[in-house]
Amino acid sequence: MKLKDFRKKMEKNVFSVAEARVLCFADKPDVLNLQLHLWKNKGELIALKRGLYMFADAKDETREIARGLYYPCYFSLEYALNFYGVMPEAVFQYTLVSTKATRHFKTPVGIFTYQQIKKEAFCGFDPETLMADKEKALVDYFYLHSAELEPNDKFWEHSRLEAGATKINFKKALSYAGLFKSKKVNLLLNSFHTYAKSHQNY
Secondary structure, three states: OHHHHHHHOOOOOEEEHHHHHHOOOOOOHHHHHHHHHHHHOOOOOOEEOOOEEEOOOOOHHHHHHHHHOOOOEEHHHHHHHHHOOOOOOOOEEEEEEEEEEEEEEOOOOEEEEEEOHHHHHOOOOOOOOOOEEEEHHHHHHHHHOHHHEEEEEOHHHOOHHHHHHHOOOOOHHHHHHOOOOHHHHHHHHHHHHHHHHHHOOO
């Protein structure tokens, strides 16, 4: 099978070997494995992990890559906070959350890190883009990094979040914080809110 014919049948840019077998090589698993290997060696496919590929010339497939590597998930934490300008310094990996165990994938198109949160708190994101609301990304960050954060003005003044304090809807953030049932998360959020009001005219 030619690559263009295979691609037409797949109708997606990120795919698993299992999907390719069902759609294109139902009766020829050995042929499929050989063909994928040849296309990869020619630079026409990129192997993201064992059993997961993408077409090398595909663009803007970060969402599908993230979903294919580990599901369910959504973008949150540093990556999402940087996206919204809440954490303005550069982020060099994709940070996501999942209801499954924490995992880390180093792929040819970037590093994807997934951290686990409770199922009750798996919400607050766009199902199309998989991007968390900025308030949910902040609360996820407080929850997963609570041991490193201190609820006082001196800490916030020198933190990575200082520049983005005015960008947060704290009423919305508090509603998300309630999902975690964590005293430390509520303490951090209220402290950060107080800092934002008193130091940046929130």
